[in-house]
Amino acid sequence: MTLKSTGQPESVGTLPKPRSSSKQRLTRLPWPVRLCLPAFLVLVIPGCTEITLQPATHQSDAETAIVDQLKSIPTATLADAVDGIVGRRGFMNYDMRPVSLKHRMVGRAKTALFGPSGELTKEKNLGPAHAVQIIDESGPGDILVVVTGDLNVTGLGGLMATTASVRGMEGVVVDGAVRDVTEIEALGLSVFSRSISPATMLGRSTSLIRDVPIVCGGITVAPGDYIVGDRDGVVCIPAAQIQGVLIRALEMEAAEKKMQPMIREIKSLQKVVEQFKRI
Secondary structure (H helix, E strand, O other), rough: OOOOOOOOOOOOOOOOOOOOOHHHHHHOOOOOHHHHHHHHHHHHHHHHHHHHOOOOOOOOOHHHHHHHHOOOHHHHHHHHHHHHHHHOOEEOOOOOOOOOOOOOOOEEEEEEEEOOOOOOOOHHHHOOHHHHHHHOOOOOOOOEOOOOOOOEEEEEOOOHHHHHHHHOOOOOEEEEEOOOOHHHHHHEEEEEEEEEEOOOOOOOEEEEOOOOEEEEOOOOEOOOOEEEEOOOOEEEEEEHHHHHHHHHHHHHHHHHHHHHHHHHHHOOOOOHHHHHHHO
């Protein structure tokens, strides 16, 4: 190898260029791009990150276990458990009845509140808009809970029920009326309501708000509360107290399973009640 006077090798082959740092690469960008880059990083990248990292909406294993256990417990037992654990009633009014052939439902509440159409709402009459939005955003395990404010006004009809069914929703509860009952029966969707009426809500009632606590069937229902319905009626269990209510309900069910054969054996309810302290 021949050295020049500088002391450097005359030829050492082709060496890879050192990788430039991020700062160096940025300084080689045209100045208009460098000027806009901070705004791009602030506005675009966070949005992309949010979309990429958005959590799945599937039920957790714990929630799935809760729902599975609730499916085996009658509303009568759950109503008693809510009385004892929550300290207030959890069952809806007696006239909240199943209007579909499928009576059993268990899921989480999504709420919508309607109110009368009038001069104040005439220009913003949304009809059932909030309920329609909820249905289009929902799926398995979701129950739409609607308050119309009038037992003559429908909160659910055939088209809404069809959409709820194809999206796999668990059911619909209406403090008000439903219509298109024959269609609803054919769908196999669980629907409970306080009345049945052929009247449309358009021009009579309008959407006011969604995803807030509402009073349905005489009790407060908050978004995310657990709703259970069967032929006896509908019970709402506050989400914050689901564990306590579930434990109490399972204890009651276990006791009742022991009481039934004893009643058949000794043919005395009084003696069985004295032993189990329950009726």
